[in-house]
Amino acid sequence: MRDRTIKDVATTAPGVPALVLVIEDEVSIRRFLRAGLESHGYRCVETGTAGDGITQAATRSPDLILLDLGLPDFDGLTVLRRIREWSRIPIIVLTARGQERDKISALDGGADDYVTKPFSLPELLARMRAALRHRTRAVAEPEASAFELGTFRIDLERRRVSVGGAPVQLTPIEYRLLTTLARHAGRVLTHEFLLREVWGPAHTGQHHYLRVYMAQLRHKLEADPGRPRLLMTETGVGYRMAEEPQSD
Amino acid sequence: MARREKGVRYTGALAIVVGVTVLSAVLEKHSEPSDLTMLYLLGVVISAIAFGRGPAIAAALVSVAAFDFLFVPPRFTFRVSEARYLVTFAVMFTVAVVTGTLTARLRDQRERALVRERRIGSLHRLSQDLALRGGSAEVLEAAVSRIAELLEVKVAAVLPDGQGVARFAAGDPTVLEGESDRAAAQSALVHGRAVGLHPGATGGSRGVHIPLIAGTKVNAVLCLSVSDPGALLDPERMEMIRAYSSLTALALERCRLAEEARRTQTQIDAERARSALLSSVSHDLRTPLAAITGAASALRDDAGEMGEATRQELAETISEEATRLNRLIGNLLDMTRLESGTLRVRKEWHSLEEVVGSSLTRLEPELADREVHVSISPNLPLIPMDDVLFEQVVRNLVENAHKYANDGHPIDIRASIDGAELRLEVADRGEGLAAGEEHRVFEKFYRGPRAASRSGAGLGLAICRGIVDAHGGTIVAANRSGGGAQFTVKLPLDGTPPTVDHEGGGDSPA
Numbered sequence: 001m002r003d004r005t006i007k008d009v010a011t012t013a014p015g016v017p018a019l020v021l022v023i024e025d026e027v028s029i030r031r032f033l034r035a036g037l038e039s040h041g042y043r044c045v046e047t048g049t050a051g052d053g054i055t056q057a058a059t060r061s062p063d064l065i066l067l068d069l070g071l072p073d074f075d076g077l078t079v080l081r082r083i084r085e086w087s088r089i090p091i092i093v094l095t096a097r098g099q100e101r102d103k104i105s106a107l108d109g110g111a112d113d114y115v116t117k118p119f120s121l122p123e124l125l126a127r128m129r130a131a132l133r134h135r136t137r138a139v140a141e142p143e144a145s146a147f148e149l150g151t152f153r154i155d156l157e158r159r160r161v162s163v164g165g166a167p168v169q170l171t172p173i174e175y176r177l178l179t180t181l182a183r184h185a186g187r188v189l190t191h192e193f194l195l196r197e198v199w200g201p202a203h204t205g206q207h208h209y210l211r212v213y214m215a216q217l218r219h220k221l222e223a224d225p226g227r228p229r230l231l232m233t234e235t236g237v238g239y240r241m242a243e244e245p246q247s248d
Numbered sequence: 249m250a251r252r253e254k255g256v257r258y259t260g261a262l263a264i265v266v267g268v269t270v271l272s273a274v275l276e277k278h279s280e281p282s283d284l285t286m287l288y289l290l291g292v293v294i295s296a297i298a299f300g301r302g303p304a305i306a307a308a309l310v311s312v313a314a315f316d317f318l319f320v321p322p323r324f325t326f327r328v329s330e331a332r333y334l335v336t337f338a339v340m341f342t343v344a345v346v347t348g349t350l351t352a353r354l355r356d357q358r359e360r361a362l363v364r365e366r367r368i369g370s371l372h373r374l375s376q377d378l379a380l381r382g383g384s385a386e387v388l389e390a391a392v393s394r395i396a397e398l399l400e401v402k403v404a405a406v407l408p409d410g411q412g413v414a415r416f417a418a419g420d421p422t423v424l425e426g427e428s429d430r431a432a433a434q435s436a437l438v439h440g441r442a443v444g445l446h447p448g449a450t451g452g453s454r455g456v457h458i459p460l461i462a463g464t465k466v467n468a469v470l471c472l473s474v475s476d477p478g479a480l481l482d483p484e485r486m487e488m489i490r491a492y493s494s495l496t497a498l499a500l501e502r503c504r505l506a507e508e509a510r511r512t513q514t515q516i517d518a519e520r521a522r523s524a525l526l527s528s529v530s531h532d533l534r535t536p537l538a539a540i541t542g543a544a545s546a547l548r549d550d551a552g553e554m555g556e557a558t559r560q561e562l563a564e565t566i567s568e569e570a571t572r573l574n575r576l577i578g579n580l581l582d583m584t585r586l587e588s589g590t591l592r593v594r595k596e597w598h599s600l601e602e603v604v605g606s607s608l609t610r611l612e613p614e615l616a617d618r619e620v621h622v623s624i625s626p627n628l629p630l631i632p633m634d635d636v637l638f639e640q641v642v643r644n645l646v647e648n649a650h651k652y653a654n655d656g657h658p659i660d661i662r663a664s665i666d667g668a669e670l671r672l673e674v675a676d677r678g679e680g681l682a683a684g685e686e687h688r689v690f691e692k693f694y695r696g697p698r699a700a701s702r703s704g705a706g707l708g709l710a711i712c713r714g715i716v717d718a719h720g721g722t723i724v725a726a727n728r729s730g731g732g733a734q735f736t737v738k739l740p741l742d743g744t745p746p747t748v749d750h751e752g753g754g755d756s757p758a
Contacts, residue, residue: 172751207596208630208746215601218601226601226605232606233609
């Protein structure tokens with residue numbers, strides 16, 4: 001797992017640095033993103049408007065798009081919808097604090113992830129890696145046979161879950177919830193998405209199901225369920241399974 | 249009514265004369281006729297006292313006639329045998345009229361004094377009543393019901409709305425049922441002149457509409473509906489109505505001025521708070537900015553003589569101070585949202601363990617090696633709360649505890665159910681609160697005597713209280729036994745948590 005993480009940092013195809021399209025109107029943020037991304041082996045294209053952003057997304061075929069939600073000409077969510085009409089390029093939206101609704105709309109509208117301004121470069125790079133890897137995996141290896149993080153392991157073929165080598169007994173729903181999160185490890189999944197995937201469309205809106213089952217999973221899998229390292233909460237938005245070991 | 253009363257008075261006077269005559273007939277044998285004149289005079293005086301001037305004069309006339317007819321020889325005729333009796337008659341009549349008139353005047357004066365006293369009394373009671381009322385709505389309500397009671401008429405009051413249109417404000421709404429009554433009230437409001445004092449000239453309105461004027465402004469209109477418009481013409485009643493109206497107008501004006509004074513005071517307080525905020529905020533904003541500017545310019549101007557460790561340290565400073573700045577701006581925004589009332593609490597059933605967990609995860613970089621002991625009862629139910637906001641409460645409380653706790657001592661977080669409430673405690677081992685600080689710590693921009701050495705704008709706990717209040721809960725601060733401070737949040741549970749269908753199958757996912 002760790003090996004592949006390093007290999008995936010900035011390339012999608014062997015030897016070619018990944019191209020990132022930055023759609024953001026603030027010059028200072030574009031400058032910091034360009035400097036940061038290029039020093040980490042990415043190539044960068046920038047634009048300050050939504051209209052140009054859509055054109056660039058079509059003509060330059062980037063590997064990933066960083067999309068600011070507050071653009072001068074029109075709404076970032078519209079850009080997202082337009083691009084999603086014809087492309088599945090990974091898109092990470094840049095949002096401001098306190099806009100949980102926007103985050104959920106963006107994720108439901110097809111964004112792969114979000115970062116909240118102000119964000120640090122390592123935080124952004126981690127999200128980008130997760131988004132790129134997920135895309136690569138979806139294309140190259142549709143179904144991995146196992147998921148591992150630290151001492152935690154899911155054997156997807158034999159449907160076994162273990163922590164530190166010791167098997168953990170899960171109910172069918174707990175297992176389904178866990179594997180849904182693991183399949184999208186590193187990415188935030190909204191409450192509605194998880195309810196639809198695990199319980200089915202009849203249960204959307206019943207967020208308390210998720211809270212109860214997440215608590216059960218944490219008590220079975222986390223060393224300290226009160227301070228999770230594996231099953232992370234994205235308050236007001238959803239849940240995320242950690243993909244890289246969280247520092248203690 | 250008045251005529252019948254008049255008849256009664258004259259009949260009474262006559263009855264007194266008849267009584268005196270009967271008494272005189274009994275006493276006649278033992279007394280002189282001149283003594284009998286005294287008796288008749290007494291009868292006239294009593295009539296004057298009891299029935300007034302007219303009946304007294306009538307009594308005098310009848311007395312002279314009866315005396316002449318019955319007791320003056322030749323008896324049972326009106327003829328007079330001796331001339332001296334004519335003098336007696338004249339004196340008797342004159343004395344009767346004079347005493348009657350004087351007595352009647354006294355009686356009138358007494359009655360007028362009584363009326364005046366009643367009027368003054370009622371005005372006094374009204375003014376006392378109005379003085380007790382705090383707001384103009386209350387004043388109107390009290391005045392309307394008092395006046396209705398005193399004058400025995402239906403009374404309503406109207407106030408001008410934003411566009412200056414008369415709107416019913418207090419009293420009996422039936423007074424303004426008619427279109428013409430409403431038009432008359434509107435006219436009184438606009439022109440500041442009483443309408444309906446001269447019946448017949450009011451375009452169909454049977455009411456009287458009196459503007460309550462202070463200075464040049466009409467504050468309200470009193471509307472009186474009278475079944476007998478003639479009765480209002482009585483100058484006495486008119487006088488009363490005027491007196492009541494001006495009292496009410498004065499009371500209204502007093503309320504208006506008091507309200508204005510309060511508003512001004514609030515504005516002054518707000519202004520003062522704003523300037524305190526400005527000076528506090530500008531200081532708190534400038535400090536991290538100064539550090540960032542300094543560190544960034546040092547890095548920019550470095551010509552290669554700076555060591556890698558120094559560069560790293562400067563970069564670290566920029567990052568830390570920017571985080572601090574971000575927190576401060578976040579707090580200011582939260583405070584603004586709380587105060588402007590735009591903060592929406594979206595309650596859902598949440599796991600407290602999860603909310604506390606994500607607060608602690610977010611605080612990890614700041615807490616560094618501070619230990620946090622979390623003790624949440626494992627069978628705690630889901631709690632109705634807004635997770636985003638409540639995470640903020642926990643974060644601010646833990647951050648505050650971390651700031652004031654002594655090094656090496658853990659922060660304790662405990663949660664339990666206490667009756668129909670969630671009870672969450674965040675406690676530290678530090679210097680605790682100074683006397684009297686238990687409430688003040690929740691005031692915005694309050695920074696305790698020990699806060700001087702710590703960063704922060706004094707907003708964190710104020711935001712906690714704002715959010716907890718918005719949830720319908722309470723938050724209190726107290727000193728902890730054994731040293732340190734403890735903050736206790738209580739949230740109402742609002743009914744039973746929703747149930748979750750548990751899986752029927754076994755424990756195996758296979």
